[in-house]
Amino acid sequence: MFVDYVKIHLKAGNGGNGLVAYRREKYVPMGGPAGGDGGNGADIVMEVDEGLRTLMDFRFQSHFKAEHGENGMNANKHGKSRDALVLKVPPGTIVKNAETGAPIADLTTDGQTAVVATGGRGGRGNSRFVSSRNTAPDFAENGEPGQEIDVILELKLMADVGLVGFPSVGKSTLLSSVSRAEPKIAAYPFTTIKPNLGVVNTKDGRSFVMADLPGLIEGASEGTGLGHQFLRHVERTKVLVHVIDIAETEFRDAVEDYNTIRKEMELYNESLLSRPEIIALNKIEILNDDENMERFKREVETDSKIMEISAVTGQGIDELLYEIADTLDNYEEVEEVEIEESDVRVVYKHEKGRDQFEITRDMDGTFVVTGEGIERLFMMTDFSRDSAVRRFARQMRSMGIDDALRKRGIQTGEIVRIMDFEFEFVE
Structure with missing residues (x-):
């Protein structure tokens, strides 16, 4: 089961309580305070595991509670601090505060970690409060409560290439023809309701990861259909291959389809329009003439490379893969800044x-x-x-x-x- 969106509840460990105690030893008639500190509660940490591809584990368990710190003990012995509770997530996971929607962590590389809920500090024992005015304090601190928070985990697939297009334009057929992926293929819309990944190897020895993403429809930027699920994954891909049903077998207009999807991507995230794009005019094997292709090239205003392919017969597929590999070779990573300058507040040291x-x-x-x-x-x-x-x-x-x-x-x-x-x- 592919799961790319979950809400979970986290409770970090409370700090252990400090202890009120005094030395009770022979020949030490004026034994002072000897209450130990409590141990720190466990943090809850997210760690990227490149072997994971889904958030399915969080579908069946949505509440996580870390261990509390151990209480302080006599003779100034401190309680044991607890080790962090580590939760494994796949690459491309974004952690957000469920209440505010603010991002907490963006986890992309194997082994990357982020503390999502902080454990409480252990309370101080009475020996910590000795002063010249109070040489035998009879109080201690309780442990600090651990952070409790609801978070949302969103998975954005880490793929080199994303296949975009309306339902039934041939994206799944294309992926199955160039990789060992086995996406569901049928003669009806929305066959693909979850992303499929496949590793593609070109004949000149290059390779990349291609994702067949759920079909997009008008209104997707507002969440219609599978809109947000689709667009969330598009954000992570380096190169977009826009697959067009140039034969118009679903009685849709190819030019209108292209413009609609570009508009939906712009409404969702304008930066998607600057992503490298290759246009693949699919299903050329059932065209009677070149009229549709000529009209598309004439009416679509784009600088993107336009290629003619047949995912069924394999015509033009090698050329498409070479073009994708060349585009990836020249790809320059662009760092996207999600926090606007107006949202940043400087906190000076004297502020409490x-x-x-x-x-x-x-x-x-x-x-x-x-x-x-x-x-x-x-x-x-x-x-x-x-x-x-x-x-x-x-x-x-x-x-x-x-x-x-x-x-x-x-x-x-x-x-x-x-x-x-x-x-x-x-x-």
Whole structure:
């Protein structure tokens, strides 16, 4: 089964909790704090495996949870950090944030890796908080929660050559005639509903990978038919071979077909029009005269090489393959920049992004504080210990939350909520 689009849920490992402990040794009457740190939770990493050609494995398992870090131990022994959970993906996989659609990683080469969900940092044990004012701290940190995220995996085939064209123009027949690929071939539209790959070897010893892509129809750029599935794979190919049914056996106009597909590619991604293109006028074996070919060459405005072939009889196939190989030999990789300059924001060192917060007010009058920094601090605080609660209050003040609440008009006794925790504000 060929799968090229999946949505999965990832949960990186939580950090282990720090420990509150003290030395209890003979002849050491004033043993100090000895609570160890928790270990780091496991990251979730995507790694490219060139042996894979589909995202099928993620079709049957869509939830992945990495191991949590080990808790800290006595005698300042740290908990064990966990090894990353590695998920194998095929070359050409793009990882996107399912909520925002923002790209996280573009994985193209064998062995390439990307951390998609970051494991939580282990909490610090009480020995980490020793100071001249507090030589025996009786609190520790909880482990930082691991990142939890829904991601979309999109596979764009890594092929040298992509066969494009309307359904039933002969793309599958062409691929089967020049390689060992065995695509489904039948006398009805949309025989190909998934990409097929084949390795092509020319008679002069050159080789390349050719992809027979699902047929395109008008409206594909808006997702009609197999549109986005088709166009997603076209983006990865170096050279496009536009196959045209010049005999017009499906009662479509060859010139109109060519212009329609070019227009759909432009609407989807304008850069596709600058991709090297070869036009293959197929099914010449059933033409009674050259009128259709002459009209096509006369009315189509293009600088692309136009070649006459028959995928059934093999006429013109060798010449087409040589032209493809020559085009690939002269191909220059163009790096496509997906992030516009206006989307880039410079963050200076003095900025504390994680300390940013927002204060809103619920209908019941409760002040609600949200933000990555304060929520992270909240989850790493052990509220069962008074000293940890006092430390949390001090950190809130240092972040400016107390002053911000006063500016919003909060009064003593009013309720403040952080995540699921509510407390009274005391001036």
